Amino acid sequence: MKKFLEIFKQSLTAFALVMTAITGIQTKVEAQADDKTILGAGSSFINPLYSKIFADYNQKTGIQVNYQSIGSGGGILQLTNKTIDFGASDGPLNDEQSTKIGVPVLHIPQASGAVVITYNLPGNNNLISLTPDIIADIFLGNIKIWNDPRIIAINKGVDIPAFPILVAHRSDGSGTTNIFTNYLSKVSSDWKTKVGSGGAVNWPAGLGGKGSEGVSGLVKQTPGAIGYVELIYALQNKLDYAKIKNKKGNFIIPSIASVTAAGNVKLPDDSKIFITDTDAPDGYPISGFTWALIYKEQNYNGRSQDRATKLMKLMWWNIHEGQQFAEPLNYSPLSKEALKVAEKILKSATYNGKPIL
Amino acid sequence: MDEIKRISKRKNSNGQIRAESLFKRSLVIIGAAMVILVLGILLTLIIESVPSIRSLGLKYLWGTTWDPVNNIYGAAPFLLGTVLTSFLALIISIPFSFAIAVYLGEYNPKGWLSNFLKNTVELIAAVPSVIYGFWGLLVLVPLVRSLEMKLGILPYGIGIFTASLILAVMIIPYAASLGREMIRLVPSPLKEAAYSLGATRYEVLTNVILPYTKSGLFAGILLSLGRALGETMAVTMVIGNTSLIPTSIFAPGNTMASVIANEFTEADHAVYLSALIELGLVLFLVTVVINMIGKRIIKRFTNE
Amino acid sequence: MGKSKAMQVLIVFLAFLITIPLIFIIIYIFREGITKINWTFLTKIPKPVGESGGGIVNALIGSILIVVTAAVMAIPLGIMCGIYLSENSTSRLSYWSRLSVDVLQGVPSIVTGIVVYFWVVKPIGTFSAFSGSIALAIMMLPILIRSTEETLKLIPFSLKEAGLALGLPYHKVILRVIVPCGISGILSGVMLSIARIAGETAPLLFTAFGNPFLSTNLGKPMQSLPLMIFNYATSPYDDWHDMAWGAALILLFTVLLLNIITKLTTKRWNVQL
Secondary structure, eight states: OHHHHHHHHHHHHHHHHHHHHHHHHHHHHHHHSOOOEEEEEEOSTTHHHHHHHHHHHHHHHOOEEEEEOOOHHHHHHHHHTTOSSEEEESSOOOHHHHHHHOSOEEEEEEEEEEEEEEEOOTTOOSOOEEOHHHHHHHHHTOOOBTTOHHHHHHSTTOOOOOOBOEEEEESSOOHHHHHHHHHHHHHOHHHHHHTOOSSSOOOSSSEEESHHHHHHHHHHHSTTEEEEEEHHHHHHTTOEEOEEEOTTSOEEOOOHHHHHHHTOSOOOTTOOOOOOSOSOTTOOSSEEEEEEEEESBOOOTTOOHHHHHHHHHHHHHHHTGGGGGTGGGTOBOOOHHHHHHHHHHHHTOEETTEEOO | OHHHHHHHHHHSOHHHHHHHHHHHHHHHHHHHHHHHHHHHHHHHHHHHHHHHHHHHGGGGTTOOOEEGGGTEEOOHHHHHHHHHHHHHHHHHHHHHHHHHHHIIIIIOOSSHHHHHHHHHHHHHHHSOHHHHHHHIIIIIHHHHHHHHHHHTSOOOOOSHHHHHHHHHHHHHHHHHHHHHHHHHTSOHHHHHHHHHTTOOHHHHIIIIIHHHHHHHHHHHHHHHHHHHHHOOHHHHHHSBOOOSOOOSTTSOBOOHHHHHHHHGGGOOSHHHHHHHHHHHHHHHHHHHHHHHHHHHHHHHHHHO | OHHHHHHHHHHHHHHHHTHHHHHHHHHHHHHHHHTTOSHHHHHSOBOOTTOOOBOOHHHHHHHHHHHHHHHHHHHHHHHHHHHHHHHOSSSHHHHHHHHHHHHHHHSOHHHHHHHHIIIIIHHHTSOOHHHHHHHHHHHHHHHHHHHHHHHHHTSOHHHHHHHHHTTOOHHHIIIIIIHHHTHHHHHHHHHHHHHHHHTOOHHHHTTTBOOSSOOOOTTSOBOOHHHHHHHHHTSSOHHHHHHHHHHHHHHHHHHHHHHHHHHHHHHHHHHHO
């Protein structure tokens, strides 16, 4: 038995040695590398815009920004775990998330966009119209068939086939879900009590797809499906999307103009705001901002000042030069006022308590 | 062994003795490292699931709601989803793997045709699961969807049934190759005696081979079950990823492995993350136990 | 007799029916994939979402680097552990060690991913190709150990006795006599284990993480073929599906080729032994 303990002790030491060696090599590799990479993760809502901006940024500066579209929830979690340089989310941190992260996190607005109700109805070429209560009832699982009298009543003259409705939703924590459920909770008391709003909710009906990519994939492949994605996903995949009745009673087609109309509000200083169910008469009701998230104090986990500066420069680029790609991809760029707020927020970032920019 | 050691020691110089003992010691350390590795995995899983175990307790296992917004975590939908997909896959796969085992083990053990079959089956095991998933998503799903339309049920296409079909193909090689070995182990005097008494092949199969290899075949099924339980990617891609209790075998669902793959990188509260890890722990324990039982049976069988 | 005949027909039918999916999958992937593979595909990095063109060089290089690093870590450990188990078949430690290897073989790949996330990714503070390699190395070990152990057990004891009788030290007998004799079995284990992990996706989800750029830094996130196939396959973009088919073809052929080579070499060596 003594011998056994001896062996055990020896192997533990060996194991510890190996682990330290691994960590040593690892940190060395990291220190040696001429660091031209920045790692971000989160929102799939903004992924098309980011992949365009970052491809361009790489050409102009040689810096590789690796952005992984893992969902806003993932972006927040990985930022909390300090495994990435910046996160991206379509919903601001909630109280619990802020408490968990413990230190101030800056929300930098990047652009705003529309969450569209996309559907797959073979043989139907016109945009269908939907009202808030119908949307809520579809996603609650109360309306189960496309030619439901309530849907037909507001879509006179549109040919709607008798397909069963298949609800497609996000299986991962997502800011798109956050915007969508925030909207539904505002317009439907039933939804508010039964499901509520958040990045991931307990869906009463339907199929889950991973990421906006997954939901668009489901809708595209499944006749009768209905789902919610960012406008660009619907356009790029040639999916149909619905006109939606807003608070003022107008049926609005999601577009840059209608999102800009909805986003034409005064941003608070921390920029955390939901713009769903807008009062604007020509505003699209399911719109939202998307934010990049960074730590206010950039000296954490032994980060170099150089790295912090690189990150800041990227963030600055995103809200200035990067904005030119927003419109071609059907995001609504930041308004002048929003840009001012964003600049002010960025300038409040510090390294060792001193401002970086 | 000791004698050899003594002789070899006497003949060698000091340096060689040192090299030798170093070598032996490192062998022992590496052997022990495997034990530590497995204990480490187990401990990590346990430690990381403590928050969930503490706040949810045992009711975690039969809670039917998985609602991260309200911090309610019940693993029942995933346990049920895992059990359904795995067993359905087993039921679909058993006739095939049994047929392959019997064909290769008894009917036609040699020749190019059985070689072809044997190699094909081994290659089935080699195809990466993400490729099965990809193929399933774009080829099998539309097929299942049109089947569902004919049957008049909601044509999701993806769901537990589709996942089981893919799983079935993936696990056939395990049960089949083991079954073949088991059938080969049947002593030929037994079979010859039966044949000489005028038994037909069918009778030999049902009266001699099956009773003899019963436990071995069962072990093969257990091992394929272990494999099916832990399979992640192919299932994640076609199962539908919803946290509701599946209402039928065509409904979408989620397995323990697929929910971890979907939600692990984004679980944003402590209990949420820990609940996912607890799922991993359950999965780990279940697969390990099933594998161990299977291996025990095989060992006993081959030692007889 | 009728029953017997019917049984035979049924068994032959079922046994060969199962070859159809495999052949179907291979043909399908070949047909979809072959048209996508060209020079650009093999040498360029992917384009931004929604733009067509671009290639998968980041995933190709990434996969090779991750797998090679995993192999470099796992092969010596696995072979040594195999030697240990074959040399000490009765000691208490070897019983536990063997049991652990059995357990390790059954660990679902996703669980390995979680554990490595907590062991490597979180302490170091970044996703990295290296952490992916560690996860894959853990998955390689049981196959390596098992094949080494089984091979070495088959080597006649007289060979070892002869070596020791000639005055060779123990480690030289093992490394110069016993291991070379069993090299075919060990090599086939090595190749099988590589083939097994080359297509693994689940453990890389939380470790190697993916990267749209070409990266050769093991300390940073890196793309790999299976990860790329997973991400692109579940996307709605036809361009990405096309790329995933091409990547799937490359991956499938590499893995099948490794398996076939393994089979051929073991066959050849078996004759010699």
